[in-house]
Amino acid sequence: MANPKRRHSRSRRDKRRANWKLKEKAFLNCTQCGSLVISHRACNKCGFYNGEIAMIIKSKDKKVSTSSSVQEV
Numbered sequence: 293m294a295n296p297k298r299r300h301s302r303s304r305r306d307k308r309r310a311n312w313k314l315k316e317k318a319f320l321n322c323t324q325c326g327s328l329v330i331s332h333r334a335c336n337k338c339g340f341y342n343g344e345i346a347m348i349i350k351s352k353d354k355k356v357s358t359s360s361s362v363q364e365v
């Protein structure tokens with residue numbers, strides 16, 4: 293098994309660990325209802341993605357799907 297010949301310095305170790313950061317989530321406004329949505333995800337409020345219904349949101353006011361490839365969540 294390959295083993296490291298020399299131990300890394302504290303500086304080198306800490307420089308490696310300094311690159312571990314949390315990324316800010318990319319938020320967009322839904323084109324249909326205007327609520328905040330995560331990019332590349334269907335809207336939680338209206339279920340729209342890329343201009344068409346991607347999923348049916350179960351709520352009091354039931355929405356009728358127009359797309360054939362509707363996935364119920």
Ligand SMILES: [Zn+2]
Nearest residue numbers: 322325335338
């Ligand atoms: Zn929406």
